[in-house]
Amino acid sequence: MGEYLKDVAIIGAGLGGCALALALSQQNIPITVYESRPRGHDVLKSGVVLTPNGLWILDQLGVFARIKDRCFKATHRVFKNDKDETVRKTLVADESLYGYRNHRIWRKLLLDEMKVMLEERGVGIHYDSVFNGVETEDEEGVTFLINGQPRTASLLIGLDGIYSHVRQYLDPSIVPEYTGTTGVLAHIKRASVAWPYADYEPNATIQGKPGAIFFLPEDPQHEDIMIGMQVQYPEQSREDLEKLQTDYDRLLQFYRKGYEEHGATARCIIDRIAENRETLYIWPYLKMPKLGRWFSRAGRVVLAGDGAHALPPSSGQGVNQALEDVYSLTLLLKSSEPDKKAANGAAQTTNGATTPNHTLLDTLAFWQQMRQKRIDSIIDWVSNYQNVERLPEAERKKLASQGKDGAKGDDMRWLYEQSIERDVKAWVDGKA
Secondary structure (H helix, E strand, O other): OOOOOOOEEEEOOOHHHHHHHHHHHHOOOOEEEEOOOOOOOOOOOOEEEEOHHHHHHHHHOOOHHHHHHHOEEEOEEEEEEOOOOEEEEEEOOOHHHHOOOEEEEEHHHHHHHHHHHHHHOOOOEEOOOOEEEEEEEEOOEEEEEEOOEEEEEOEEEEOOOOOOOHHHHHOOOOOOEEEEEEEEEEEEEHHHOOOOOOOOOOOEEEEOOOOEEEEEEOOOOOOEEEEEEEEEOOOOOHHHHHHHHOOHHHHHHHHHOOHHHOOHHHHHHHHHHHHOHHHOEEEEEEEOOOOOOOEOOOOOEEEOHHHOOOOOHHHOOHHHHHHHHHHHHHHHHHHHOEEEEOOOOOEEEOOOOEEOOOOHHHHHHHHHHHHHHHHHHHHHHHHHHHHHHHOOHHHHHHHHHOOOOHHHHOOOHHHHOOOHHHHHHHHHOOOO
């Protein structure tokens, strides 16, 4: 089998693709990044939540130090009733335990900084480069089409989003499924809201009878805040959801439903959204049927990020899990790549250590198993705890009586504590 890190092609230059490019370039692995959209294309005008597990990886990649002062840093999860009384307040990410607090930053700011870092390392991104599929693949590499022209690589890794074209090569029968739930989001100025007291928390969830309205800042000065609510919306096609995205009056009605049953602060927020309805957008909750394999039979085509495992936006883990995907994959590929075969059948890795002889397929199978277990745990947490907090009052009470109480999901050590390096080392050493 030929070297699989000789030259790596990355499909997609979003946050996941750029993080993978940073991780591989950090290991001096030659890479080429292809992006179907033009340079300077619009990025979703919203922020991303970076939790300690994802921040640790950004720190390893050298990104965190460059963006940390441009982030809102959350200290607590706060839940209020419609009278603005705090009903629960929990530490969201204890810096003394995990090394980081939760951060939120404009998506474009983060992506632009990562691209600047790639430019500094001499890694270019090929824009307007549409991936048209794989032509041939064997144990030496892969030939694929970009804008109809053949390209070659020793390994191709797809991070091209939930409607992935790379996934079509691995299993064309797998398509994302709409769950019937969507987030309806907007942006307003914090100063435009008549808060009932001056030190009203910068981020909170107001749990009213019609449902919950949550908000959090997009910047360290708390000037711009994202408003969100989670709604049940009947089964829709991708085309129907795209039409809904442009119907601002219809999106506003999700907020105005049950308007009089909300408290004064929530009503004020809804009024400000009505004045800024052009900022409204939806984030459909999609689920992905489990892929049998996240990689091809020869192992030269690999899928990561949303294309392999969609997560509900309410998890706050989409970007963070993509970061875990690419960092763990890079460590595994680099650590298990053999330089030469030892006489006893073991392999000598690039760092000179003698380890069990893991093939590329062995490595990818372990990586998928490790990552799928992680993804399954997050989906269970979101379904049974996180999403419960955002339902209408009657539904929250019903689920609480069944033991699905959001408060039970407050202990986040299982998610935030980092074990990637330990798990990879144990497997490479033959102890996992």
